[in-house]
Amino acid sequence: MKKIFCIPLMLCVALTLHAQLAEQRPITLIDSVHEYDLNPHTASYTYDAQVLNGLYEGLFICDPATLAPKSALCISYKVSRDKKRWTFTLREDAFFSDGTPITAQDVRESWLGLLETPYAPYASLLDCIAGAREFREGTGKEENVKIDARSKTTLVVRLTQPTPHLPNILCHHAFSVLGPEAGVYSGPYCLEDYEDGVLVLEKNNFYYDVDSVQIPQIVIMQSDDVEQNTYLFNTGKADWLLGDSQFDSYSVLNLDSLHLGSSFATQFLFFKTNNEPWNEVDVRNALLEAIPYDELRKDNYIKATTLVYPLSGYPTVTGLDDYDLEDAKALMAEARERLGIAPDEILPLVFAINGSDYMKSLAEILHDAWEPLGVELSVQVTPIERYYSSIDGWNADLFSYSWVGDFGDPLAFLELFRGASSLNVGHYENKEYDLLLEQASLADTAEERYKLLSKAEQLLLDEGMIIPISHPVTLHAIDCDEIGGWTLNPFDVHPLKYLFIKKKQLKIPNVV
Incomplete structure (x- = not known):
């Protein structure tokens, strides 16, 4: 993914007592001013990915701490002896945000849609699938792309060569399952509004793992006002200043909320x-x-x-x-x-x-x-x-x-x-x-x-x-004593699904 890096250096160390779940509430994020591309097939910036991971899912998602693939719409898979045929079994309780079941055919159509989207940056990562490159380049037919929906919950993919890292690739938002029409989502949140630089995401009640989604609403504000952004964070009106946002790290009151990390x-x-x-x-x-x-x-x-x-x-x-x-x-x-x-x-x-x-x-x-x-x-x-x-x-x-x-x-x-x-x-x-x-x-x-x-x-x-x-570094401001489920990671993408509000924690100096 492409990214724009520009941050000051700051180290942070935190001393807290253990976290407990509190009453959940909406949270506010601040990002820099830019146009979001919320089409999973064409989006290529990390700030797009940060939003898209809340709106869409594919067969796998990344573990927020280890970045290893975790099952999402796929509950299991098996690989043939020649390592070229992958059979994915989809969960039966997966639905789009409009209540429509998500099937293997939806996965197939989403991937084919990616392959025929002009200037889709990640489409070639599916070239490992037989017939995919030819179809993408306009020299092959759709029916020759070896992505087969054998049943509502069975997807079979035939590869041109062994690709052991395929689950890692399929974690990417480009390979998410898209709904039958705009405004229909497969992820934990739905985009309710995007106007005047403010995005509003609401919990998707049809999401298969809805009980694990704690935050009911996420508001993402866009602002390049350094002083205002820092003030909003210091006064609790903003919960997370994203790594792309503009803020004064030297004026952040709670230094433990500054998280500096190296990026992959x-x-x-x-x-x-x-x-x-x-x-x-x-x-x-x-x-x-x-x-x-x-x-x-x-x-x-x-x-x-x-x-x-x-x-x-x-x-x-x-x-x-x-x-x-x-x-x-x-x-x-x-x-x-x-x-x-x-x-x-x-x-x-x-x-x-x-x-x-x-x-x-x-x-x-x-x-x-x-x-x-x-x-x-x-x-x-x-x-x-x-x-x-x-x-x-x-x-x-x-x-x-x-x-x-x-x-x-x-x-x-x-x-x-x-x-x-x-x-x-x-x-x-x-x-x-x-x-x-x-x-x-x-x-x-x-x-x-x-x-x-x-x-x-x-x-x-x-x-x-x-x-x-x-090798760039990133700096976020977020109080992890209050917001749980957030972990520094080299991809600098933090799944919105896992965020939750902790009980306000008591910080006691010099406690043994």
Whole structure:
């Protein structure tokens, strides 16, 4: 998922007595000002996902603490011996918010709808299903997509290759079950109103697990007024300031309510290779050697040298942190000679950025770093709210991206550069890279799979396609002594279903 990160550093430690359930009440959240995309098929920002997890569900949901898949509409599944046929059994007590039963046919139609939705960013994650890619790309027929509703509660899916992480993928909101018409929901809440920057979510009484949903109403206000947002939280008029919201962490009265966490995310720059000479590996690598990485990454908490967020068991990949201006000049001179480019010819490079001061500062650093190589960096700017949606058709050479992995696997990042991926906005094409991803899916062991995926990442880095900058962090303000069911997690998506009001707790200093 795409995300915009901008927070101050703050550490928090809490001392509380044990929580008890209190009388439940509506709660108020504050988010930044932006347009929500509440279509699960097209939404791609974390703030969209935060709302959508309350409105829709699919076969699985993420455990809020461990992020492991948990059964939702699916109560069980089995996998064939060749690991290519998955049979899902759906619960019989699942209903849409209008009282209509949710069936296997609804799941099938929702997934087919995703595949035929233009610019659906996550549609290609279903390419593992036989016939899905062809149908998505317009070269195949719907009836050839191997998603079969055998009965009201039985869904059978045939894959092109083993996909052991399929339940992790299916936790994503893109694979939720959509109702037969707008305004009908499959999740724990219904959207009752969305007007003037305020969303109102009401408990869905037809939800199969309605007794576990404690909060009767959730109000989400949108505001960029730092002083007002902080005041509303300090006075109890707002219960949760989301990580994307604007507030003054140094003025929050209850420091225990500040929650800082690292995200399963990477901020990076990437090249498009439409224009010469930036389609040449040697030229890109010359640029990379000329970057003063310490300066480029100095304003970030967790510096990144690779694309994939560090994972247990994932092999070490040689990242980017080697700064050698003289070597960079030599590499560029060799590349110019090979390509027939005069030594004194100025090479224009367009950096597409949003209008933030942070991105402007990165542009200045790169401009100064690449000028000695005969490169003239210029910037093209678009407002931050339109930036990501503009990348696909933007004829620039260098772009920025902040990406939160949608499931706990290296593929959550590497899918961004697979040739046929709907997430591949940079239009990167490399047969060797795609083959490594394909071979990884056929690996017999997790160790071998990770080894092949790490080779794909190393290839991406060696080709000079990306410039990793940071693994972002998030900061939320929420009093977990009063609001239960909220847990910091690397995906930075907090299921609304699990929130509840605790009894007001007594805080006693120096108690043993």
